[in-house]
Amino acid sequence: xxxxxxxxxxxxxxxxxxxxxxxxxxxxxxxxxxxxxxxxxxxxxxxxxxxxxxxxxxxxxxxx
Numbered sequence: 001x002x003x004x005x006x007x008x009x010x011x012x013x014x015x016x017x018x019x020x021x022x023x024x025x026x027x028x029x030x031x032x033x034x035x036x037x038x039x040x041x042x043x044x045x046x047x048x049x050x051x052x053x054x055x056x057x058x059x060x061x062x063x064x
Contacts, residue, residue: 002033002040002041002042003039003041004042004043004044005041005043008045011034011041011043011053012053014034014041015034017036017037018034018035018036018057018059019035019036020034020035020059020060020062021033021034021057021059021061022035022063022064023050023062023063023064024064025047025064026047027047028046028047028048029044029046029047030044030045030046030047030049031043031044032044032050032054
C-alpha cells in the first residue's frame with residue numbers, strides 16, 4: 001500500500017533514495033510517485049511545480 005506524503009520537505013528528503021519517479025498529470029494537479037527500496041510514496045502537487053521538483057534527478061522519470 002502506498003504511503004501519501006503531506007509535506008514537500010518529507011518528499012524532498014526521500015527523493016535521494018528513490019529508484020524511480022513516476023509523474024501522473026491530472027489537469028492542473030499532479031501525482032508524483034517515488035519507488036524506494038522499501039516502499040512506494042505518493043505526493044500531490046500542482047502540475048506547474050513538477051518540473052522544478054524533478055529537475056536534476058539522477059533516477060529515471062516516467063510521465064503518464
